[in-house]
Amino acid sequence: MLLINCPWCGPRDEIEFTCGGEAHIARPADPAALSDQEWAEYLFMRKNLKGLHYERWHHSYGCRQWFNAARDTVTHEIHATYKMGETPPVVAGEDGVVKGGNS
Amino acid sequence: MVFRPPPRLGGYPLKRTMQTYSIRSLARNARSFHENWTAAWRSPEPKPAYDVIIVGGGGHGLATAHYLAKNHRIANVAVLEKGWLGGGNTGRNTTVVRSNYLWDESAAFYEKSLQLYETLSQELNYNVMLSQRGLMLLCHSQHELHDAHRRAHAMRLNGIDSEFVSRENVLRMVPFLDGSPTARYPLCGGLLQRRGGVARHDAVAWGFARSADAFGVDIIQNCEVTGIRRDATGKIAGVDTTRGAIDAPKVAIVAAGHTSVLAAMAGIRLPIRSHPLQALVSEPVKPMLNVVVNSTQVHVYVSQSDKGELVMGAALDRFQSYGQRGSLPVIEDQMAAIVRLFPIVSRLKMLRQWAGIVDICPDASPIIGKTPVEGLYINGGWGTGGFKATPASGFCFAHTLAKDQPHPLTAPFNLDRFSGGRLIDETAAAAIAH
Numbered sequence: 214m215l216l217i218n219c220p221w222c223g224p225r226d227e228i229e230f231t232c233g234g235e236a237h238i239a240r241p242a243d244p245a246a247l248s249d250q251e252w253a254e255y256l257f258m259r260k261n262l263k264g265l266h267y268e269r270w271h272h273s274y275g276c277r278q279w280f281n282a283a284r285d286t287v288t289h290e291i292h293a294t295y296k297m298g299e300t301p302p303v304v305a306g307e308d309g310v311v312k313g314g315n316s
Numbered sequence: 317m318v319f320r321p322p323p324r325l326g327g328y329p330l331k332r333t334m335q336t337y338s339i340r341s342l343a344r345n346a347r348s349f350h351e352n353w354t355a356a357w358r359s360p361e362p363k364p365a366y367d368v369i370i371v372g373g374g375g376h377g378l379a380t381a382h383y384l385a386k387n388h389r390i391a392n393v394a395v396l397e398k399g400w401l402g403g404g405n406t407g408r409n410t411t412v413v414r415s416n417y418l419w420d421e422s423a424a425f426y427e428k429s430l431q432l433y434e435t436l437s438q439e440l441n442y443n444v445m446l447s448q449r450g451l452m453l454l455c456h457s458q459h460e461l462h463d464a465h466r467r468a469h470a471m472r473l474n475g476i477d478s479e480f481v482s483r484e485n486v487l488r489m490v491p492f493l494d495g496s497p498t499a500r501y502p503l504c505g506g507l508l509q510r511r512g513g514v515a516r517h518d519a520v521a522w523g524f525a526r527s528a529d530a531f532g533v534d535i536i537q538n539c540e541v542t543g544i545r546r547d548a549t550g551k552i553a554g555v556d557t558t559r560g561a562i563d564a565p566k567v568a569i570v571a572a573g574h575t576s577v578l579a580a581m582a583g584i585r586l587p588i589r590s591h592p593l594q595a596l597v598s599e600p601v602k603p604m605l606n607v608v609v610n611s612t613q614v615h616v617y618v619s620q621s622d623k624g625e626l627v628m629g630a631a632l633d634r635f636q637s638y639g640q641r642g643s644l645p646v647i648e649d650q651m652a653a654i655v656r657l658f659p660i661v662s663r664l665k666m667l668r669q670w671a672g673i674v675d676i677c678p679d680a681s682p683i684i685g686k687t688p689v690e691g692l693y694i695n696g697g698w699g700t701g702g703f704k705a706t707p708a709s710g711f712c713f714a715h716t717l718a719k720d721q722p723h724p725l726t727a728p729f730n731l732d733r734f735s736g737g738r739l740i741d742e743t744a745a746a747a748i749a750h
Contacts (some may be wrong), residue, residue, distance in 0.1 A: 214643055215635075215643065232634045234589065234636070249735045249737070254585070254733075257586050257587035257678050258585040259576070259586075259587065259588065259589055260576070260580075260585065261589055262576075263574070263577050284634050286590075286638050287638050287639050288639065311390065
């Protein structure tokens with residue numbers, strides 16, 4: 214069971230939330246100008262990282278706001294949550310080294 | 317003059333040297349107190365180079381090795397497994413085999429798989445304990461009834477056994493279902509595939525491993541791939557492992573939940589997300605359920621094992637993970653649903669619960685075939701239903717590896733379908749909740 218710190222509501226149970234997958238994927242400015250390959254890259258291809266992962270969450274049964282979280286996909290530890298549009302926080306591992314991440 | 321038989325197309329089959337299991341070998345070994353059985357497969361040291369390296373020693377990887385040797389006479393093959401054979405999703409699924417798919421591409425492929433399962437014990441000389449006890453999909457609403465009729469017709473047009481079952485007959489076949497007028501999930505009917513059922517998942521991995529090994533394939537456990545090497549032209553050169561570098565012109569990724577991690581080593585991205593999928597078993601009880609029951613609407617699939625335990629699969633955990641464990645809310649939902657469907661189990665205790673990491677594509681169909689990197693092949697994206705596909709996956713993937721072109725059955729499941737817009741959308745059609 215995850216305890217997720219909603220940037221608007223504070224810590225709440227996992228059951229109140231929906232995970233929206235990888236964060237910080239920018240929609241191409243001019244979709245019509247893209248090739249099929251580039252459009253598929255935007256639409257479908259994901260980093261699917263093992264370790265630190267920046268992802269979107271939705272507080273579906275709470276304030277119904279979207280926000281981002283920096284979560285480890287192996288330990289499930291949530292390092293930080295932050296509002297949409299904010300710069301993703303730099304998260305260091307136990308050894309002080311940033312473990313990757315998708316931003 | 318010495319008589320020589322005419323050469324056959326593709327050459328002679330490779331010889332498989334193994335101790336055959338039979339009633340005679342059982343009696344013979346009983347006389348020596350079962351002390352002289354040989355190991356089912358060797359544990360060789362990795363050679364410096366192979367023709368093909370298969371990354372992942374689960375059912376699909378081992379099946380690929382078996383069919384590479386048997387059908388294509390390629391046995392200079394290594395199967396590298398970071399843990400133990402069948403310790404990933406092969407040993408974590410709920411052992412259901414079926415081919416009740418709606419779309420033609422899926423129906424043809426999974427039906428081939430079910431047919432291979434039907435003769436697998438003989439082919440491998442290893443009892444995979446296939447039990448075609450029937451698979452019953454429950455309908456709880458008028459809409460599901462319509463959908464079940466459509467699916468039954470689609471399957472019959474594809475030559476796959478399928479029948480619609482009335483509410484009364486569902487209750488006759490599954491007597492402990494709540495069929496009362498006040499049932500939380502009203503029962504409207506069912507869709508039955510009589511040839512569906514269960515098989516012993518460990519035996520599938522072990523049988524394929526034993527056969528591949530007997531053909532000369534090296535199965536190397538406790539050997540994790542840490543890097544994929546490419547030569548100056550970008551072609552695959554080999555892999556780095558925790559037991560040293562191994563060269564090969566062809567590398568096949570058959571790593572289920574870790575497919576993206578391995579593909580990233582070769583510099584390619586995939587449309588795959590890795591999620592935990594949980595399952596659990598109850599304490600053993602007397603026989604109460606002789607078909608596999610699946611309810612898409614309430615996310616339950618349940619069968620009774622030979623030991624008497626109820627084996628239950630849950631819905632997918634919604635967040636990405638490589639942690640091989642899921643969240644409690646999913647299990648709670650699962651239990652709430654199973655108690656509503658089968659009120660008799662309300663006081664049953666659960667023995668074990670676990671999760672496997674499944675790799676899911678946006679269309680919930682697999683990716684089998686070549687990649688943009690020459691010499692790199694991918695067999696993944698099986699999502700929540702890879703076990704039933706094991707034999708056909710190996711059969712078709714071995715064809716792809718040997719001939720460097722897709723097998724007709726798996727050609728639609730290529731990586732290019734995502735840019736070409738030819739998705740095989742089984743997300744809602746696959747008779748299972750996604």
